[in-house]
Amino acid sequence: MTAAPGPAQPVLEVEDLRVRLRTPRGPADVVNGLSYSVGPGETVAVVGESGSGKSVSVLALLGLLPARVATVTGRALLQGEDLLTMKPERLRQVRGPGAGMVFQDPMTSLNPVLTVGRQLVEGIRAHSDMDKAAARRRAAALLGEVGLPDPVGALDRYPHELSGGMRQRVIIAIALSNSPALLIADEATTALDVTVQAQIIDLVAKLQAEHGTGVIWITHDLGVVAGIADRVLVMYGGRCVEDGTVDDVLENPSHPYTRGLLGALPDLAQPAVDGVVPDLVTVPGVPPAPTDLPEGCVFWPRCPVRGDARCETEQPPLTVIGSADVALPHRAATWCTEAAPGSGSTATPVAPHAGGGSR
Numbered sequence: 590m591t592a593a594p595g596p597a598q599p600v601l602e603v604e605d606l607r608v609r610l611r612t613p614r615g616p617a618d619v620v621n622g623l624s625y626s627v628g629p630g631e632t633v634a635v636v637g638e639s640g641s642g643k644s645v646s647v648l649a650l651l652g653l654l655p656a657r658v659a660t661v662t663g664r665a666l667l668q669g670e671d672l673l674t675m676k677p678e679r680l681r682q683v684r685g686p687g688a689g690m691v692f693q694d695p696m697t698s699l700n701p702v703l704t705v706g707r708q709l710v711e712g713i714r715a716h717s718d719m720d721k722a723a724a725r726r727r728a729a730a731l732l733g734e735v736g737l738p739d740p741v742g743a744l745d746r747y748p749h750e751l752s753g754g755m756r757q758r759v760i761i762a763i764a765l766s767n768s769p770a771l772l773i774a775d776e777a778t779t780a781l782d783v784t785v786q787a788q789i790i791d792l793v794a795k796l797q798a799e800h801g802t803g804v805i806w807i808t809h810d811l812g813v814v815a816g817i818a819d820r821v822l823v824m825y826g827g828r829c830v831e832d833g834t835v836d837d838v839l840e841n842p843s844h845p846y847t848r849g850l851l852g853a854l855p856d857l858a859q860p861a862v863d864g865v866v867p868d869l870v871t872v873p874g875v876p877p878a879p880t881d882l883p884e885g886c887v888f889w890p891r892c893p894v895r896g897d898a899r900c901e902t903e904q905p906p907l908t909v910i911g912s913a914d915v916a917l918p919h920r921a922a923t924w925c926t927e928a929a930p931g932s933g934s935t936a937t938p939v940a941p942h943a944g945g946g947s948r
């Protein structure tokens with residue numbers, strides 16, 4: 590008798606990820622106990638203010654932080670294999686077909702002295718048995734798919750001959766070239782105009798449908814999150830302060846920080862009053878320095894609704910809000926889920942981005 594298929598194995602399972610960096614100002618606790626998983630074909634959006642640890646958390650997964658500066662602990666199982674204890678040689682094999690990454694800064698990802706074609710073709714051939722001509726055809730097709738004009742001509746150009754947006758598209762093509770099991774996109778489309786952004790988002794959705802690729806999409810654009818994400822993870826001070834399905838988090842934000850983030854969104858439909866467009870709501874204050882995190886709740890110094898005696902002294906754990914009896918429960922790390930008037934609790938649901946998928 591054939592056993593009934595169980596729930597799909599996650600592509601990535603991160604458990605209690607912590608990153609401490611050595612800095613001139615002392616140890617910086619940049620990522621503090623992050624746990625999440627990414628299922629096959631699933632898109633997990635990671636959001637949070639600048640400096641909340643989004644990039645460091647994914648660089649740590651792929652062993653891309655310098656060992657003399659960074660101490661990384663926890664577990665990160667990519668298709669069952671722990672990335673954090675993997676030998677460097679195995680990690681190099683895994684980057685590409687296992688995990689592809691689009692970095693925030695395109696200039697650091699391309700080799701300035703090699704043509705675009707050589708960089709793409711070498712990446713394709715390193716993980717397949719394609720001959721050079723076939724790999725070159727595949728490379729040109731990929732450049733066309735990411736919307737680069739004259740893809741065949743672009744193969745013979747050097748990175749400095751391309752615009753920033755074009756370079757970013759080359760990096761996206763490289764990351765997609767081996768149809769990775771996991772794609773990490775760190776502000777991948779921020780520098781691109783909306784039509785190209787929509788094209789890239791569609792391309793990633795196609796990859797997910799065809800190969801079951803799990804995606805971690807780091808972005809500041811909550812419109813994109815609403816359009817493409819299945820799940821959202823809100824980071825603050827190196828911690829996850831809220832996570833859940835995209836509907837739970839964007840329509841019923843529970844953590845005061847998430848409410849603040851959503852309240853800070855511009856509302857293009859809001860009419861001007863006497864010719865004056867109302868100011869945006871902001872989250873007052875600045876994020877904590879990772880060298881000097883608050884003792885209690887990490888959001889305490891800025892929280893508009895702090896009221897519980899524990900706020901100042903104890904970090905609240907992630908706790909399920911509502912039903913725990915669902916595959917993806919909605920969780921928040923706060924002692925207080927009651928919102929004060931004016932705290933942004935009536936956050937408007939975010940309109941899906943024009944380029945968003947159908948999820």
Ligand SMILES: Nc1ncnc2c1ncn2[C@@H]1O[C@H](COP(=O)(O)OP(=O)(O)OP(=O)(O)O)[C@@H](O)[C@H]1O
Pocket residue numbers: 610611612617619637638639640641642643644645646693879
């Ligand atoms: N090499 C480094 N040495 C020391 N501190 C670092 C280093 N890289 C990052 N940091 C610090 O780690 C923290 C998290 O940085 P990170 O780049 O992960 O933020 P982020 O959430 O990706 O922000 P952004 O939205 O601006 O990209 C910041 O306080 C940053 O100053």
Ligand code: SF4
Pocket residue numbers: 844845846886887888889892893894895896897900905922923924925
């Ligand atoms: S625990 Fe307290 S300080 Fe922290 S977010 Fe909740 S109410 Fe605010």
Ligand SMILES: [Mg+2]
Pocket residue numbers: 643644645693775
């Ligand atoms: Mg970043």
